[in-house]
Amino acid sequence: MSDTPAIELRKINKRFGPVHANKDIDLVVKKGSIHGIIGENGAGKSTLMSILYGFYQADDGDIIVDGKKVTISDSKAAISMGIGMVHQHFMLVDNFSVLENVVLGAEDSALLSGGINRARSELKRLEEEYELRVDPEALIQDLPVGLQQRVEILKALYRSAEVLILDEPTGVLTPPEADHLFKILEVLKNEGKTVLLITHKLREIMAATDTVSVMRRGEMVATRETASTSMEELAELMVGRSVLLRVDKKPAQPKAPVMEVENLTVTDSRGVQVVKDVSFNVRAGEVVGIAGVSGNGQSELLETLAGIRRATRGTLKINGETIDLGTSTLDAADMRAKSMGHVPEDRHRMGLINSFSEYENSILGYHRDPAYSKGVLMDLAAIKKNAVAEIEKYDIRPPNPMLKTANFSGGNQQKIVLAREIERDPEVLLVGQPTRGVDIGAIEFIHRRIVEMRDAGKGILLVSVELDEIRALSDRVLVMFDGKIVGERGADADEGELGLLMAGVEDNNKMAVEGGAL
Amino acid sequence: MSAGQLPRWVDYGLIPFLNLAAAFLVSGLVVVLIGENPLDAVELLVWGSVGYGEGIGFTLFYATNFIFTGLAVAVAFHAGLFNIGGEGQAYIGGLGVAFACLALDHIVPWYVTLPFAIIGSALMGAAWAFIPAWLQATRGSHVVITTIMFNFIASSLMVYLLNNALKKPGSMQPETRTFEVGGRLPFLNDIFPSFGFGYAPVNLSLFVALAACVLVWVLIWRTKLGFEIRSFGANATAAVYAGISPVRTIVITMLISGGLAGMMAINEIMGSQHRLLIDFVTGYGFVGIAVALMGRAHPVGIVLASILFGMLYQGGAELSFEMPNITRDMIIVIQGLVILFAGALEHMFRPAIVKLFTPSRALAAKEA
Numbered sequence: 001m002s003d004t005p006a007i008e009l010r011k012i013n014k015r016f017g018p019v020h021a022n023k024d025i026d027l028v029v030k031k032g033s034i035h036g037i038i039g040e041n042g043a044g045k046s047t048l049m050s051i052l053y054g055f056y057q058a059d060d061g062d063i064i065v066d067g068k069k070v071t072i073s074d075s076k077a078a079i080s081m082g083i084g085m086v087h088q089h090f091m092l093v094d095n096f097s098v099l100e101n102v103v104l105g106a107e108d109s110a111l112l113s114g115g116i117n118r119a120r121s122e123l124k125r126l127e128e129e130y131e132l133r134v135d136p137e138a139l140i141q142d143l144p145v146g147l148q149q150r151v152e153i154l155k156a157l158y159r160s161a162e163v164l165i166l167d168e169p170t171g172v173l174t175p176p177e178a179d180h181l182f183k184i185l186e187v188l189k190n191e192g193k194t195v196l197l198i199t200h201k202l203r204e205i206m207a208a209t210d211t212v213s214v215m216r217r218g219e220m221v222a223t224r225e226t227a228s229t230s231m232e233e234l235a236e237l238m239v240g241r242s243v244l245l246r247v248d249k250k251p252a253q254p255k256a257p258v259m260e261v262e263n264l265t266v267t268d269s270r271g272v273q274v275v276k277d278v279s280f281n282v283r284a285g286e287v288v289g290i291a292g293v294s295g296n297g298q299s300e301l302l303e304t305l306a307g308i309r310r311a312t313r314g315t316l317k318i319n320g321e322t323i324d325l326g327t328s329t330l331d332a333a334d335m336r337a338k339s340m341g342h343v344p345e346d347r348h349r350m351g352l353i354n355s356f357s358e359y360e361n362s363i364l365g366y367h368r369d370p371a372y373s374k375g376v377l378m379d380l381a382a383i384k385k386n387a388v389a390e391i392e393k394y395d396i397r398p399p400n401p402m403l404k405t406a407n408f409s410g411g412n413q414q415k416i417v418l419a420r421e422i423e424r425d426p427e428v429l430l431v432g433q434p435t436r437g438v439d440i441g442a443i444e445f446i447h448r449r450i451v452e453m454r455d456a457g458k459g460i461l462l463v464s465v466e467l468d469e470i471r472a473l474s475d476r477v478l479v480m481f482d483g484k485i486v487g488e489r490g491a492d493a494d495e496g497e498l499g500l501l502m503a504g505v506e507d508n509n510k511m512a513v514e515g516g517a518l
Numbered sequence: 519m520s521a522g523q524l525p526r527w528v529d530y531g532l533i534p535f536l537n538l539a540a541a542f543l544v545s546g547l548v549v550v551l552i553g554e555n556p557l558d559a560v561e562l563l564v565w566g567s568v569g570y571g572e573g574i575g576f577t578l579f580y581a582t583n584f585i586f587t588g589l590a591v592a593v594a595f596h597a598g599l600f601n602i603g604g605e606g607q608a609y610i611g612g613l614g615v616a617f618a619c620l621a622l623d624h625i626v627p628w629y630v631t632l633p634f635a636i637i638g639s640a641l642m643g644a645a646w647a648f649i650p651a652w653l654q655a656t657r658g659s660h661v662v663i664t665t666i667m668f669n670f671i672a673s674s675l676m677v678y679l680l681n682n683a684l685k686k687p688g689s690m691q692p693e694t695r696t697f698e699v700g701g702r703l704p705f706l707n708d709i710f711p712s713f714g715f716g717y718a719p720v721n722l723s724l725f726v727a728l729a730a731c732v733l734v735w736v737l738i739w740r741t742k743l744g745f746e747i748r749s750f751g752a753n754a755t756a757a758v759y760a761g762i763s764p765v766r767t768i769v770i771t772m773l774i775s776g777g778l779a780g781m782m783a784i785n786e787i788m789g790s791q792h793r794l795l796i797d798f799v800t801g802y803g804f805v806g807i808a809v810a811l812m813g814r815a816h817p818v819g820i821v822l823a824s825i826l827f828g829m830l831y832q833g834g835a836e837l838s839f840e841m842p843n844i845t846r847d848m849i850i851v852i853q854g855l856v857i858l859f860a861g862a863l864e865h866m867f868r869p870a871i872v873k874l875f876t877p878s879r880a881l882a883a884k885e886a
Contacts, residue, residue: 353752367742
């Protein structure tokens with residue numbers, strides 16, 4: 001194998017408005033290797049790969065493919081340089097055959113038959129060479145996802161890809177299918193192809209790669225030989241401990257449970273179980289943190305409890321009332337009426353309506369409250385008075401309730417949401433990613449508010465992918481992995497230990513913990 | 519300040535004006551190609567529509583229709599729904615007006631009949647919007663498709679009903695009998711003779727339309743339901759988070775929208791024709807889409823846009839009468855251009871104008 005790297009990136013930068021998605025990224029991918037890129041969701045992995053595949057243009061920096069400096073203006077250019085990509089969500093036409101999908105976009109001529117026949121023989125060769133067996137006449141819709149993915153790989157190989165990028169390839173696969181995929185990748189490697197594997201699962205990195213690069217918050221923080229690193233080290237690198245958060249707080253004085261969740265199972269629209277038989281409780285006067293790499297069911301758990309998502313089964317006890325979540329038709333408004341506040345994980349998508357004025361957002365979800373209405377009309381005077389009071393109390397800037405919400409900074413937007421939910425004084429508060437995209441000053445303020453609420457005797461369930469935040473705020477930490485709660489630790493939990501749990505490494509105390517959590 | 523934020527006068531004044539100017543410029547070219555003087559044509563069009571009492575009366579009569587159908591489209595817009603079925607909903611709304619008038623016109627005066635006609639037209643229009651609304655809310659069948667289909671169904675249904683059930687016995691015309699005085703709204707010319715509206719059919723429903731504007735404004739910006747409608751239209755995910763039911767919001771919004779479209783029939787049937795007849799809607803439902811777009815889905819904008827389209831209808835008729843080269847079809851071309859520039863190409867000048875206004879604003883912000 002030659003020493004020229006298959007791909008080299010030098011000082012790649014990419015900004016989306018105020019978000020610096022990729023900061024000075026350097027990366028060297030050796031020819032004929034499987035190179036893993038690991039990082040949490042939002043760390044910038046997909047952005048980087050999209051730059052490599054021509055979906056985005058880097059703001060600055062160089063891309064060197066096979067020793068030549070190149071500009072990749074679109075995916076066509078990437079393909080012509082021998083870069084192929086297998087997307088997380090397959091780009092296949094469901095009611096076309098495997099063969100037709102492979103040829104799609106590479107038909108070569110106006111008449112289909114010539115290309116199809118060439119493709120048929122070429123596919124046969126590829127299948128034999130790489131042990132990628134798929135019936136070329138089968139329709140995509142009849143194939144299981146594992147085989148569909150194989151078609152994606154064949155598509156890339158048919159376009160003579162030398163470098164294959166796989167973006168979260170195991171997200172949709174069952175464990176045996178994933179194992180099979182890794183075998184295929186091994187064969188590809190042995191045939192001299194280079195594989196870039198994007199994932200947030202440590203286990204896969206350890207199982208499949210030769211080299212691994214870790215990304216965190218848009219930066220490439222480390223590159224290691226897989227053989228000489230450990231899951232522990234990678235977990236630590238991924239989560240990072242750069243910002244040490246400290247919140248002054250007294251020890252919690254928990255009382256009776258205000259919320260008890262039992263055997264909660266949630267299935268998403270694809271029919272995949274995303275929350276698996278989860279049981280826990282939150283007591284009055286404590287913060288229960290749910291730690292985990294994002295995408296392990298925390299979001300769905302929070303949305304189900306908030307009444308936004310339907311559960312398959314499970315019960316919820318809140319303030320002594322028992323709700324069968326499997327059959328309940330309670331929506332978000334009903335849950336609010338049961339004194340449950342909810343600061344959603346994504347304020348732009350869910351927590352706020354950006355085109356509305358601040359005062360309108362200050363009652364979103366509480367607009368039916370008699371305090372803010374007169375009959376069918378909204379009581380604008382009362383709403384604005386309340387908005388002004390919240391603006392003052394939460395130091396929301398600029399202090400203008402008439403301003404469009406989109407024109408507030410991230411931290412101030414988050415304060416609008418927080419003020420709205422906390423000031424209604426709920427018994428239980430669900431909080432998701434309270435400080436995502438929020439500046440340091442606002443982080444402190446938000447953390448203080450959450451602790452104050454705890455001290456006022458409310459129960460708080462906190463979901464965050466920032467381990468620092470979880471450790472700073474929580475009195476108890478539950479770790480979620482693959483839809484299950486895999487461990488419970490105290491407020492003083494060791495970071496490395498939590499990191500391992502988050503990575504899905506078996507917990508020795510698991511049996512004991514599960515007994516204890518119920 | 520995020521990019522794309524414009525001062526209100528630019529957003530609501532300058533951009534519609536530019537769109538309109540572009541439409542008239544292109545129309546002017548068309549007039550030149552026909553061999554007529556475009557300035558004379560404009561003069562005729564303006565004089566014909568607002569130059570004398572009767573012209574104004576016709577302009578306002580048409581505007582009344584556009585206000586109803588424009589409001590209908592606008593209300594649905596606020597929930598992010600595109601109700602293209604105003605045509606059919608207005609047509610079926612005519613049934614409600616006709617039932618009220620046929621039942622009451624020989625017993626009570628018009629002002630007793632009117633409330634029943636309003637309720638009847640709104641109920642029938644809403645009913646016609648209900649099935650598309652329900653399908654959209656529960657099955658995801660797009661209202662754009664279903665409301666268009668329902669326009670055709672309405673058309674066939676009305677032909678059937680008028681020919682087989684509602685026709686005056688012994689008549690060849692597919693229309694009901696003419697209403698008695700109790701089923702006729704007073705013409706404004708009879709109430710305000712000094713305005714000199716002459717034979718123009720503008721009638722009391724103009725005030726019903728203006729009242730509807732006020733009510734729609736209150737509904738959208740002052741009621742809890744309006745807040746829910748706007749929330750759902752602006753961010754459906756956030757609306758669900760806020761406990762706003764998508765099914766309920768879609769259905770109620772479409773019922774209100776259909777009801778408003780149905781009320782257009784009051785102006786045509788009870789105010790002008792005094793009988794239910796075939797094809798009385800003749801495109802007002804579709805033009806309502808352009809009116810709502812141009813009026814930025816705001817009642818004030820809709821009134822202004824309605825008057826503009828009223829002027830085009832009335833002034834256009836005068837124009838084709840005075841300049842035989844400019845046929846009725848040419849007027850439709852000009853209307854089409856206005857719709858094209860004000861509706862479909864609404865955003866054509868926007869990027870340039872945003873560029874024009876953003877740097878100066880950024881500079882101003884820096885200095886401040």
